[in-house]
Amino acid sequence: MASIRLVNPKTDSEQIAAIYYPYVVNTAITFDTLPVEGRVFSDKITKSMTIYPWLVCEHNGELLGYASGGQFRDKNSFDWTVETTIYVKEAAQGLGIGTSLYKALINCLTIQNFNLCIGIITIPNPTSINLHESLGFKNEGTIKKAGFKLGRWHDIGLWVKQISKHNYNPSYPTKLLQIKNDQAYLNEIDAHSKLINI
Secondary structure (H helix, E strand, O other): OOEEEEOOHHHHHHHHHHHHHHHHHHOOOOOOOOOOOHHHHHHHHHHHOOOOOEEEEEEOOEEEEEEEEEEOOOOHHHOOEEEEEEEEOHHHOOOOHHHHHHHHHHHHHHHOOOOEEEEEEEEOOHHHHHHHHHOOOEEEEEEEEEEEEOOEEEEEEEEEEEOOOOOOOOOOOOOHHHHOOOHHHHHHHHHHHHHOOO
């Protein structure tokens, strides 16, 4: 049975780098143009996970996908807004992994008191668009010719989902370091494993 859990930066980073690799070298889904090594991912994840969750789907010791939250912009007023990212191993697509990971990620971010999730999608990408819209994201705009890769310009779209009911004076988001051992938080992650068709 597949399971969803928090990333261990030391032991998971090489497999995460391997999942990410074909998207870098073969597509414009990511605007990275050079492969990212496992040790670089390890450092990045360790730093990010002081605040934001990184989740993986694991089956028999193999990582099949990952999803993460991250800083949207570096201005303090954006601290309630999260850029969300998800990648699924090419051979494991169509098994419900993306949906399960993303639902778990959104629920984690909701518990942590974030306000907006923003998925930035290189378009066209109907698979990613369908996933985001099935989870309640709405397209809030397109940026033309935002990046140049694989010999041409690419547009990006912003898909946005509000996950809180914040009005005035919102309390500050809870950092992952403060909540990562909370059993209710961990149960929320694990509960979405049941949606995977493996």
